[in-house]
Amino acid sequence: MSEVYITKIAKFLPNEAIDNDDLEVYLGTVNGKPSKSKAIVLRNNGIKNRYYALTREGVPTHTNAEMAALSVRALFGDNPEELKKVDLLACATSSPDQLMPSHAVMVHGELPETGAIEVVSPSGVCCAGMHAFRYAWMSVKLGEKKHAVCAASERLTPVLKSDNFEDEVTRLASLEKNPVLAFEKDFLRWMLSDGAGAFYVEDKPNAEGISLRVEWLEAVSFANQLEPCMYMGSDKRSDGSLKSYKDYSAQELIDGSVMSIKQDVKLLGSNIVNLGVDRMIAVLQEKGVGTSDIDYFLPHLSSYFFESKIADYLKLRDFELTPEKWFTNLRTKGNVGAASIYLMLEELFHSGRLKKGDRILISVPESSRFSYVYGYLTVV
Structure with a gap:
């Protein structure tokens, strides 16, 4: 089988960086009151800046597909003719602009120079970007493709805006309940960011400069053991199962803000670290990789x-x-879901810190129903 290399990495971040003081300027306040969870969440998550694909007035500036396509274009900079060589496009997101068509074909529609090529759209949440990467890696390794592009992007701000929650708050107040949204819904408003990243995956390294040889990628799901933890377009029943948005009336969708993102924080805290670390160590031991064989750890x-x-x-x-x-x-880019690992690797790749022979361990967890993907790269 072919060796596989990441030869180019690029990103696209919409508009200017936003600091924590301006979050409710962009997202709005619920029921006209500042969030009670915001300060607590920001103190714990440590994020100082993030990016939103919308103006201060709440007007969208980019679609998800546009951001992904812009990150792909950024791979080739001043040489857009290189796009014509691409023979596979794998694009992932947890926040597509539509249920149909798939996200990846919408990105392909923004890149007409690529011609008629294979397009793949992995679904999922944070691990989706790694699944796109893994598909590109396997395709090149098998010799099926030679110039693959994988990308991951997120545009979650539209569902984080306060007007998505106003009707629910009004309903709760009318029932003389606490008119503050459940922490499971509110805290994610201060966690997420927009943006995109892309890798160029080939069967030969760069003639000049560095490349990243992909040694292996491993994925695992624990959905057979645990119920959903983070969900959108559904609500959780008392038995842990999900009720789909398809099974609600139009009014119920509004009353319960069913299309918002929710997270079971207790389930998250008791499982996400130990499951992921235990599995990662098991994979590394199987591969014969010890702590001395890791120069950079990107979680x-x-x-x-x-x-x-x-x-x-x-x-x-x-x-x-x-x-x-x-x-x-x-801290500086925010949590960009499926695109986060792309943005991390992009920054390290262009930092000037990497030297040939360095080894990089990647670890990506997905709390949605506890999935993980790990990767091991060598700088060449």
């Missing part, structure tokens, strides 16, 4: 709250990764 974090939890659990498992090996840009 996708939804919040810096989990950084110390992961570090402590790694130490408990006698697999300590010292602080200088960790690399994340959550």
